[in-house]
Amino acid sequence: MTNFRPNRRRAAVLISGSGTNLQSFIDKIQTGDLALDLCVVLSNNSGAAGLSRANNAQIPTVCISHNNYPDRQSFDAALVEALDPYLPDFIILAGFMRVLTPIFIAKFEGRILNIHPSLLPDYPGLNTHQRAIDAGEKWAGSTVHFATEELDAGPMIIQGRVPIKREDTAEQLAARVLKIEHQIYPEALSLLSMERLKYEGGAAYLDGKLLLKPIQYS
Numbered sequence: 001m002t003n004f005r006p007n008r009r010r011a012a013v014l015i016s017g018s019g020t021n022l023q024s025f026i027d028k029i030q031t032g033d034l035a036l037d038l039c040v041v042l043s044n045n046s047g048a049a050g051l052s053r054a055n056n057a058q059i060p061t062v063c064i065s066h067n068n069y070p071d072r073q074s075f076d077a078a079l080v081e082a083l084d085p086y087l088p089d090f091i092i093l094a095g096f097m098r099v100l101t102p103i104f105i106a107k108f109e110g111r112i113l114n115i116h117p118s119l120l121p122d123y124p125g126l127n128t129h130q131r132a133i134d135a136g137e138k139w140a141g142s143t144v145h146f147a148t149e150e151l152d153a154g155p156m157i158i159q160g161r162v163p164i165k166r167e168d169t170a171e172q173l174a175a176r177v178l179k180i181e182h183q184i185y186p187e188a189l190s191l192l193s194m195e196r197l198k199y200e201g202g203a204a205y206l207d208g209k210l211l212l213k214p215i216q217y218s
C-alpha cells in the first residue's frame, strides 16, 4: 500500500482512536473499490488501535501527542511539518479528536474532509449520540463534510441516516452509525480521488454543480 503510484491521489489519515473508518478505506483500496494511496496515518494518541491497522496495511505512521505542545497553534504547526514529507493531496480526519486551528486549515484549505457522527447541522460537537437520544430524535446518522475553520460546519458532501430505537444506549447507536460511516466515507473519498468532488470559494461541487444539500446515502 506504500508503493508510490503517480496517477493516484495521496491521502493522509488523522485518527485518535480505534480507526474503523480507516479500516474501511484500507479494505476498499484492497478490493480495488477505492483508487487512493494512504501515504501516512497520523495520531495524537500513541495508544490508538488504528495505528495497528495502519501497520498491518504497511502504511507509515506518525504519532504526535498534543500534550507535548503548549497550545493548539504549536501543535498544529507540528502536524503540518510532520505531514509535509508525505506530500498528501488530501487530509482525511477519521475520528481525530482535536480541534484544528486556522494554521492547519489554511495550509490544506479545501482539501480536508471530516466525518461527524450526526445529521449536521444538528448536533455539532461532542456526545452527539446521547444528545440525540435525550432529545427524543427518531433518526441519527453521520455527515462527511469539508473541514473549515468553523467546527463541524464546512460544506456537506454526503449523509447517511439510521433509526434511533426506543431502547438505544449511546453505545448501541454509535455502533449503528459507524456501520453507515464505513459506507459513506469511502464513497466521499472515491468522489474526491476521481476529482468529481471539489471545494471552491467555501462551497462543495459535485461534477461541476454546486452541492446545495448533502448526497443522501441509503
Ligand code: GAR
Residues within 6 Å of the ligand: 015, 016, 017, 018, 019, 020, 021, 022, 050, 094, 095, 096, 097, 115, 116, 117, 125, 142, 178, 181
Ligand atoms: C466516528 O464515529 C467519527 O464519526 C467520530 O469518531 C468516530 C471514530 O471512529 N468522529 C468525531 O466524533 C469527530 N468529532 P473510528 O476511530 O472507529 O473510525
